[in-house]
Amino acid sequence: MADIAVLGAGVVGLSTALNIQKLLPNVKVRIIADQFYRETTSYGAGGIFLPTTEEIPGVPEKILRKWCRGSWEFYSSLALSAQAAETGHEVAHGYVPCKKRKEKILLPSDNYYNHSQHLLTMLVGQYDVVVNCTGFGSKRLFNDNKMTPVRGQLLRGYKLDHEWVGLRPSRTPVRLEKETLQLQNGNLKVVHNYGHGANGIALSWGTGLEAAKLVKEILYNSHVSKL
Ligand SMILES: Cc1cc2nc3c(=O)[nH]c(=O)nc-3n(C[C@H](O)[C@H](O)[C@H](O)COP(=O)(O)OP(=O)(O)OC[C@H]3O[C@@H](n4cnc5c(N)ncnc54)[C@H](O)[C@@H]3O)c2cc1C
Numbered sequence: 629m630a631d632i633a634v635l636g637a638g639v640v641g642l643s644t645a646l647n648i649q650k651l652l653p654n655v656k657v658r659i660i661a662d663q664f665y666r667e668t669t670s671y672g673a674g675g676i677f678l679p680t681t682e683e684i685p686g687v688p689e690k691i692l693r694k695w696c697r698g699s700w701e702f703y704s705s706l707a708l709s710a711q712a713a714e715t716g717h718e719v720a721h722g723y724v725p726c727k728k729r730k731e732k733i734l735l736p737s738d739n740y741y742n743h744s745q746h747l748l749t750m751l752v753g754q755y756d757v758v759v760n761c762t763g764f765g766s767k768r769l770f771n772d773n774k775m776t777p778v779r780g781q782l783l784r785g786y787k788l789d790h791e792w793v794g795l796r797p798s799r800t801p802v803r804l805e806k807e808t809l810q811l812q813n814g815n816l817k818v819v820h821n822y823g824h825g826a827n828g829i830a831l832s833w834g835t836g837l838e839a840a841k842l843v844k845e846i847l848y849n850s851h852v853s854k855l
Contacts, residue, residue, distance in 0.1 A: 630655040630847055633751055635769070636761035636822070637661035638670035639829055643836035644761050644821055651840040652847070658755075660747070661762075669763060669797060670828060677703055677830045684827055686801030698834030752814040756850065757843050759819045763797035766822050774799050778825055799823025804835050806842050817846050 632655050634645040641659060649657050665671060679696050681689065707717035747769065751758050760766060767775040778798040802823045809816040821839040824831050 630756045631754065632657045632757050632759065632843060633755040634659045634759045634761060635661065635747070636763060636765065637664045638668040638761065638763055639673070639832045640670075640763065640821055640824060640835065641759075641761035643832040644759055644839045645836075647833070647836040647840035648759070648843055651844055655756075655847070662765075669795065673829050675829050679827045679830045683825060684802065684831070695831050695834030695838065698837045699830055699832065700834075702833040748809065748816060749811055749813050752811055752816050755816075757817050757819060757846050759821060759839055759843060761821050761839075763822050763824075763828075764795075766797075766799075766803070766820070770820070772799070772803070774803075775823060796825045796828070797823060798825035802831070802835065804838055804842075806846060817850070819843055819846070 630652070632648055632652075634641050634648070634657060637659050638661075641661065645657050645659050648655065661668075677700065679692070681692065684692055687695075703717055704719065706712060706715045707719045709715075712718060748758075760770065762769055764775060764777060766772045776798050777795040799822065802825075803820045805820055807818045807820060809818055819839050819842045821835050824835070
């Protein structure tokens, strides 16, 4: 059985993990993060599906449309389904608010593991593919200086209730690609999926679908037989 690690337990990591498990039912997916649920940026998001090209710079329109379509089909089908009240999705004047009901979409509890120190070298030889959904964490973990915390526009009359409220993990462009890292103790095959800025909830399912396909490509090219 192939082993996949998803780094990050925000909306991007969870959506990506679920898509990998759906696409590749025979692989073992483990989610690794140093913060979960309320501590993530994703927990503080409004959850509105309203992606705009101006807020997602650097991504070709054709690709952006594909990500948006993937997300829209998923969220709108939930919003129009009998489970809408349970999942917290509803269509309101053309967008879908997604209330966070993480407990309804969790993978089994032994898929979660909390660790961050010396993370990348520890993963060499342990996982066939590592999927990076660490948002801001990518700045340090992968030395990505294109990552910036961007403060969004607050609605008039709203007050900050947490230090981090208003900060979106942004990158131009969003990074969704494969990379082989050469580390001291060996190579690590990585799929990156981060930097969604103000649209992480909206785009997470669509980019998660694409990241899962990249994982599948790597496993096929590596001749991992137990797919
Ligand atoms: C106030 C506010 C409102 C928003 N409203 C909307 C909205 O209406 N619609 C919308 O689409 N988007 C919205 N956003 C944007 C959205 O919240 C983000 O784009 C999204 O949450 C990013 O998700 P993520 O999974 O990439 O990052 P995060 O939620 O930050 O998750 C990152 C994960 O990576 C882990 N991690 C990081 N570094 C390491 C490390 N070194 N080791 C181990 N684990 C690590 C963290 O612990 C965490 O689990 C809003 C954002 C804010 C702040």
